Amino acid sequence: MSIGVFDSGIGGLTVLKEIRKVLPNEKIYYFGDTARVPYGEKTKELIIRYSKEIVEFLLEKDVSAIVVACNTATALALKELKEIFKIPIIGVIEAGARTAINTTKNGKIGVIGTKATINSEKYTEEIKLFNAEAEVFQKACPLFVPAVEEGILNGKLVNQIIKTYLDDFNEKIDTLILGCTHYPLLKEAISKIYPNIKIVDPAKETALDLKEILKENKFLKNDAQKNEEVKYYVTDGKEKFKEIGIMFLEENIPTVELIKL
Numbered sequence: 001m002s003i004g005v006f007d008s009g010i011g012g013l014t015v016l017k018e019i020r021k022v023l024p025n026e027k028i029y030y031f032g033d034t035a036r037v038p039y040g041e042k043t044k045e046l047i048i049r050y051s052k053e054i055v056e057f058l059l060e061k062d063v064s065a066i067v068v069a070c071n072t073a074t075a076l077a078l079k080e081l082k083e084i085f086k087i088p089i090i091g092v093i094e095a096g097a098r099t100a101i102n103t104t105k106n107g108k109i110g111v112i113g114t115k116a117t118i119n120s121e122k123y124t125e126e127i128k129l130f131n132a133e134a135e136v137f138q139k140a141c142p143l144f145v146p147a148v149e150e151g152i153l154n155g156k157l158v159n160q161i162i163k164t165y166l167d168d169f170n171e172k173i174d175t176l177i178l179g180c181t182h183y184p185l186l187k188e189a190i191s192k193i194y195p196n197i198k199i200v201d202p203a204k205e206t207a208l209d210l211k212e213i214l215k216e217n218k219f220l221k222n223d224a225q226k227n228e229e230v231k232y233y234v235t236d237g238k239e240k241f242k243e244i245g246i247m248f249l250e251e252n253i254p255t256v257e258l259i260k261l
């Protein structure tokens with residue numbers, strides 16, 4: 001049994017990192033669509049088409065479950081993927097919404113993500129399903145992705161960007177969802193500026209949900225088995241993926257295969 005994990009590129013490695021902590025013995029295929037990243041600025045039609053192509057590729061690897069390790073693809077394509085494909089497919093948004101509801105004390109939750117994720121209103125929808133009374137404050141933070149990819153994770157420049165986006169959230173919200181795979185790398189910088197806001201990274205809870213799904217479906221491997229390696233596929237820039245990937249995964253990426261979809 002193996003698991004497929006995909007993202008628009010490199011960001012999904014923050015989700016993979018959490019999955020590896022919970023499920024170190026499962027064989028994982030990670031797909032990063034580096035040739036077509038970013039998804040955050042693309043239309044729903046395109047994101048659905050790209051996501052379908054990736055799921056079809058992963059199915060050829062015989063995966064028994066798939067994680068959409070990308071907030072944008074979860075927001076825009078998860079529903080459609082679940083309708084088309086028969087295997088369990090989970091995204092990151094439900095887990096993020098649930099964790100935020102369990103974390104907030106004042107019912108005021110902030111959500112940050114790409115433009116496509118924020119415009120989809122998917123987080124608001126999911127949060128309201130858990131608690132219709134919750135108040136959601138959303139903001140797209142498009143400058144975060146390039147800052148992270150440049151390794152600018154702390155210091156004056158990134159603090160200025162964080163403040164520009166988030167200052168009007170302060171005093172309102174007590175919980176903030178990092179609704180984009182890149183943002184966990186800015187968690188420290190954000191908490192330093194807003195120490196009273198609790199920060200939710202949906203990846204942790206998603207990994208636990210995945211474990212439950214594998215258990216329910218009897219897909220889980222014997223836990224006594226040794227650490228399995230991950231197979232990586234990208235659609236462009238193998239070397240850049242390896243180089244920046246370490247920052248996201250905090251683990252070496254030995255080999256990456258280039259794929260044409």
Ligand code: DGL
Nearest residue numbers: 008038039040071072181
């Ligand atoms: N992985 C995307 C997300 O979580 C961010 C990068 C992109 O725009 O493709 O929304």
